[in-house]
Amino acid sequence: MPAKNKIIILSAFVLIVCLSFKNTQDTALFTVPGNFPKPAYQFARNPLSADGIELGKTLFYDAIVSSDNTVSCGSCHQQSAGFTQHGHALSHGVDDRLTKRNSMPLFNMAWATSFGWDGGVHDLDFFAVSPITNPAEMNESLGNVLEKLRKSEQYPAMFKRAFGTEEINSERFLKALSQFMLTMVSANAKYDKYMRYEGVELNETELAGMALFKQKCASCHSGELFTDFSFRNNGLGGMTDDDKGRFEVNQNEGDQFKFKVPSLRNLSYTTPYMHDGRFKTLEEVLAHYASTVEKNDFLDPLLSQNGQLGIALTADEQKKIISFLKTLDDEDFINNPKFAETTLALSIPKRNVELDVMPFKTKSVKVKEVLNQGIEVYLKMKEAIKTQNTGSAAALSERLPKVLRKIDVSKLGKKEKVFFISYLEKVTFNADHIIEGEYSAEHQADHFNELSKYFYVLIASFKPNSTDLYYHRCETSDQNWLSNKAQEVLAPANCSTIKTIKL
Known part of the structure; x- marks a missing residue:
């Protein structure tokens, strides 16, 4: 036309x-x-x-x-x-x-x-x-x-x-x-500007990817929304009765293990993929459709045609489709200030984590020694997070819970034992996610902020530190961190007001 x-x-x-x-x-x-x-x-x-x-x-x-x-x-x-x-x-x-x-x-x-x-x-x-x-x-x-x-x-x-x-x-x-x-x-992605004739063109690879996408993917991911809003089983392996998808809503036997077809917009930002987040990259997603679709009683017919499972895709075709999918990334949407918490007309009161601090103050030399070792590991982790050294942050996050587990909880009082175990679990949970997020500095930073709150409560409750230690909390974001410096800014661009507490 x-x-x-x-x-x-x-x-x-x-x-x-x-x-x-x-x-x-x-x-x-x-x-x-x-x-x-x-x-x-x-x-x-x-x-x-x-x-x-x-x-x-x-x-x-x-x-x-x-x-x-x-x-x-x-x-x-x-x-x-x-x-x-x-x-x-x-x-x-x-x-x-x-x-x-x-x-x-x-x-x-x-x-x-x-x-x-x-x-x-x-x-x-x-x-x-x-x-x-x-x-x-x-x-x-x-x-x-x-x-x-x-x-x-x-x-x-x-x-x-x-x-x-x-x-x-x-x-x-x-x-x-x-x-x-x-x-x-x-x-307002590159694709949208191209479709609306706003002076943006797709390159040769992206156009080839779009043609392949329309041929091989658009039956489910249709229209400008890139979903037909249907529920389908796409042949993922390892499905269990723990989550039967659409069946859990309507009890229709034919809808077992079927999940909504998601939009394909902004995929570069929304990793991991699938309802259970099993795939970390688009390459893994395309490889699944090309070679690992499993036959089951509820598999979508589109993925089982002429005796073949999945979608016939060569390695080159997969690369071209991914190139096209990236034209659906809407950077304007991701950065639009009108959607950001930082542009709220009225600030939201933050939960006061200081109220969780307990007046234990340990006298045990061993407990003090272990907790101070934990502080040393934490401070190194903070520097790794600050410099976005994701590998070092992951390694130190693996080490921190191991150090804290050196404490013999059987020698703590009843209240102290319950408290310590609870906060060790919270620290460990977030440390595990920092390890998991080795590929994403932003993901690590999110969990470092959570870990810092729990580690602060732990340290402030037992007060083992022999040298000065400070808890810095950003009043305009979720950032918080422990430091051996009375004045320290972890990320100045994200914090206009810092409250500091001396432990």
Whole structure:
């Protein structure tokens, strides 16, 4: 088709979508991208407002929605990771409990008709209920969340600005979250600019990859959203009854081990892949479809044709498809300040970890010796994290729990023993994830911040240090770290105010 005719058809399509959308939503707050279809969400029942979006954004980043005030929606859906959880195969919630699935990315929610890997939620306005009430995620009740919001200093006024009165109820709470999530539109990748004739061209390899993609992948990953929103079994090995996917929602025998077809946008940011996060790279994903698809009773027919399993893909074809997939990365979306926690109109009070410190103060020479050895390892780890020396950070993270386990807990008092074991587990959990994240400095930094909080509480409770030690906490982010310096900045670009406590 001539380019001129293609432009005319695209323009007519955009006009139709805009006219049908005009009466239901302020286009200054939400605009349908020129190459996108009409949204599925019914905006008439929840019109967006600037105050409603700001309220939803604040709620999204506030850990008040979890039972222990430590986990927010933004904990498992981080902007820099395409609103997934950095590098985690399985997302984790309160008390570092592991869920059984990888965190799905959040974007282009207005076009979705079901939510979650199993599609158990069919309305965006109810989506948040599932993670809030899940024991492995936020482990909270909706009623308790609402009570905490009503008693807070800032939320009644925010609800009034968004909805007209200070009343805080489940409908308003959930609709505010929807309003923010609806604005999370990712449609400005290289591919989008190419399709909208915005002066961007795909190179020869990317065009070849797009042609191959349309031939071999677009049956499931269709349209501009790159998903048909269906549920399919794609022949992954090692599936167990622990997670039967769509079957757990509808009890339809034919839906066993079927999971939602995810969008392929922003794949460079959302690793690892699949519902269980088993693949770390796109190369592993393409290799699976080319050579490791396993036959089972529920395998999608598209992956079992003419007696052949999977998708016929040569190594060269796989490389070209990956080249095309990378044109779906939307850097503008990943860096858009309007989605960032740092641009909240009102800051969210952080949980005061200092309240967890116990007045034990050990007298045991052996305990002091081991804990001081742990401090030395930790300080070296901090330097490795600071310089993004991921290999060294991983090695030191492996060493730290081993050092701490030299303490004979049987010689501690009853309370001290329970406390020490609890915090050793927390330190170990995050140390393991720093080891796991050797390929990602950002992933390591996230878990270093968590490890630092728990290690601080441990050290401050037993007070073994013979030399001065300081706990630095960034008041404008989740960064915190221990140091032997009274003044130290770990990452100046991410922290404007640092609170320092001398141990």
